[in-house]
Amino acid sequence: MTFKKGFLWGGATAANQFEGGWNEDGKGASVPDHIRGGTVDSPRLWDREIDPEVYYPSHEAVDFYHHYKEDIALYGEMGFKCFRLSVNWSRIYPTGMEETPNEKGLAFYHNVFAECRKYNIEPLVTISHYELPWGLSEKYNGWAGREVIGHFMRYAETLFNEYRDEVRYWLTFNEINNGVQSSGRILSLGMTGIDHKPMFGIQETPEEVNDRFTALHHQFVASALAVKKGHEINPDFQIGMMTIGHPVYAYTCNPDDVKAMNDEMNLRMYFCADVQVRGHYPYFAKRYFEDNGITVRTEPGDEEILKEGKVDFLSFSYYMSSASSADPDVTKAQGNMFAGVKNPYLKASEWGWQIDPKGLRILLNTFYARYEVPLMVVENGLGAVDERSEDGRFHDSYRIDYMRSHIEAMAEAVKDGVDLMGYTMWGCTDLVSASTGEMKKRYGLIYVDKHNDGSGDLHRERKDSFYWYKKVIASNGEEL
Ligand code: BG6
Secondary structure (H helix, E strand, O other): OOOOOOOEEEEEOOHHHHOOOOOOOOOOOEHHHHEOOOOOOOOOEEOOOOOOOOOOHHHHOOOHHHHHHHHHHHHHHHOOOEEEEEOOHHHHOOOOOOOOOOHHHHHHHHHHHHHHHHOOOEEEEEEEOOOOEHHHHHHHOHHHOOHHHHHHHHHHHHHHHHOOOOOOEEEEEOOHHHHHOOOHHHHOOOOOOOOOOEOOOOOOOHHHHHHHHHHHHHHHHHHHHHHHHHHHHOOOOEEEEEEEEOOEEEOOOOHHHHHHHHHHHHHHHHHHHHHHHHOOOOOOHHHHHHHOOOOOOOOOOHHHHHHHOOOOEEEEEEOOOEEEOOOOOOOEEOOOOOOEEOOOOOOEOOOOOEOOHHHHHHHHHHHHHHHOOOEEEEEOOOOEOOOOOOOOOOOOHHHHHHHHHHHHHHHHHHHHOOOEEEEEEEOOEOOOOOOOOOOOOEOOOEEEOOOOOOOOOOOEEEOHHHHHHHHHHHOOOOOO
């Protein structure tokens, strides 16, 4: 067998894209509850005041809040070993600032974990997946305010104590490296306090860049404190970091392109992982900050905290790769969080994301060589338009091909010697897209009747990929 015994096969979701029930049972608003839907050509916009006339995709999402038993039963039917979900912070602490948690919010996740247990599914919980409570965003300009660390710690400690015996695997922040670019301001760092309307493509002032890197630093400190506290509460906890896995190739062998690739890899792939896995900022950070005139607000003792809060494993999302060039005029490719130069050797998805299974093998090797900690692929999949066939079913062979090629690449990486813990494909049940807010872009093995305008009766249906993935899991990845 290539994949180890107990390999964590499963699927991944995020509360704001999946749960709905945005204001039920005491839940407060989170940042994504203020963001409208969009498309690739018209970016999502955020509103300071929620407009009752406007459709906000997170408000109902695909209503896992009321369908969790049915959804988890379907995961059980596929034989999932692991279900990655995030807890919605504002369901537990509605504004982020309460002294005591919302009992009904806590009860919901107890129910979810009990359902997982029924089918022997191990939950993998992301503590913060693009879901900062709106109250913290408004009061502190999101993570730019150091006070948010304390609020996060109260929330994380509540989860660790409450679910001490129900959850073993945790991730602190989803795609933390999104914060190294301006696109990460709103979703990752909750920095809506400046008057910018679109979610992406923000032009920042030098002060705003300082704030952003300070916000990222606060997340590093918060993550490290949480790792330490989690291990005190239950020494069996496995607490990982989560980063966007997006390898970059030099567009040509011109040394200028190779240098551009190096710089991009350093900032995007290694900057955050170095802090969270090695426990300190990378050697190149000082010069990067100097060259870009960046000042990060730190406090005495922070270095010690980072050193003491190293993660147990490194997890990442993997959808695509891109190229890098010193020439600003080369053609660019679309991407979700990171974009880059178009690679002429690769085909792309309907959303322009360049499909590159070999890149996954390369990245697994690159990460493992540098960090030598267990790795886990916690998101991967194909966002596509699914059309119902004449026989009334969804024959998503393109999704099967995508997943098969990526699992094959993982198998090669394992044979190369990489220690791989598991694979949770993204959006096992169709859910809202993070970058565009669309429903039309589907990743699921399970179809949900819900559409871009919010219509649909939310019923679930198995796609062909559902039956295929079931076989993959039953054979521990041998039958592809
Ligand atoms: C990752 C995020 O960036 O990619 C998910 O962690 C997101 O939240 C996923 O949904 C796919 O991106 P998108 O934009 O197609 O939903």
